[in-house]
Each structure stands twice: as C-alpha cells, then as structure tokens.
Amino acid sequence: MTDKQREAIDLVTQLAESEEFAVSMKFEPGDMQFVNNYVCVHGRTAFEDYKDEGLKRHLFRLWLSMPNSRELHESLTPTYGEVRAGMVRGGIGGECGLRKYRSYEALADQQGKFLDNMDS
Numbered sequence: 001m002t003d004k005q006r007e008a009i010d011l012v013t014q015l016a017e018s019e020e021f022a023v024s025m026k027f028e029p030g031d032m033q034f035v036n037n038y039v040c041v042h043g044r045t046a047f048e049d050y051k052d053e054g055l056k057r058h059l060f061r062l063w064l065s066m067p068n069s070r071e072l073h074e075s076l077t078p079t080y081g082e083v084r085a086g087m088v089r090g091g092i093g094g095e096c097g098l099r100k101y102r103s104y105e106a107l108a109d110q111q112g113k114f115l116d117n118m119d120s
Contacts, residue, residue, distance in 0.1 A: 016041045038070060065089045 001009075015021055024045075027033070035042050049056050065088050072083040080089040 012041070016043075034064075038072065063089075 025033070047057075067086055069086055069089070071085040072080060072089075074083055077083050082089050
C-alpha cells in the first residue's frame with residue numbers, strides 16, 4: 001500500500017469509530033435490522049448473553065440478493081460467486097458455488113411470478 005492509501009484507510013477507520021457518526025441501538029424481541037454491507041460501515045459492541053437458556057438471544061442472519069443490486073469488486077467473487085450488478089449472489093462458506101440459479105430470470109421461471117411480486 002502507498003502512504004496515501006494507508007492514510008485514507010486510517011481516516012475511514014477514524015470516522016467509523018467516531019461517536020459523531022455512530023448510531024447505537026438495543027434490539028428488543030421481534031426487532032429487525034437491515035444493513036447494506038456495501039454502502040454502510042457497521043460493527044458490533046461486545047455482547048454477553050444470559051446464562052438461563054430461556055432468556056438467551058435467538059438471532060438470525062439473512063443474506064438478501066436483490067435484483068437491483070450493485071456491481072461488486074471482482075475480488076469478492078470467491079465469497080459471492082457472482083459480482084455483476086443485478087445477479088443472484090451466494091455467500092457464507094461454499095454454498096455460493098452450489099447455487100442452482102444464476103439469474104433472477106431462471107429463478108423466476110422455477111418459482112412462478114417471483115419478479116412480478118418484487119415489483120409490487
């Protein structure tokens with residue numbers, strides 16, 4: 001990396017960690033949060049769960065693949081399998097290479113009116 005590149009990364013890191021730009025939230029049962037990882041820098045603070053099994057947090061993560069998605073940098077191909085704009089993408093481990101559908105059109109053919117429902 002050049003000195004300028006390192007300086008730019010240091011500045012982005014400094015801004016991302018600044019209280020001036022931070023939003024804190026506490027999740028309650030039933031809450032949902034949507035974050036676009038490609039346009040938003042985000043992180044998490046430490047979390048300590050309850051010892052009581054009945055009180056433990058139950059958290060789901062969902063990767064959405066949107067028809068109007070942006071093109072991603074080619075270096076993300078091993079992670080997502082597809083980086084072109086508007087394409088079905090995979091993620092998490094090896095699943096991206098096992099996807100059956102390579103386009104929204106192919107997915108829609110198999111699942112009926114998938115694209116029509118997304119527009120409405």
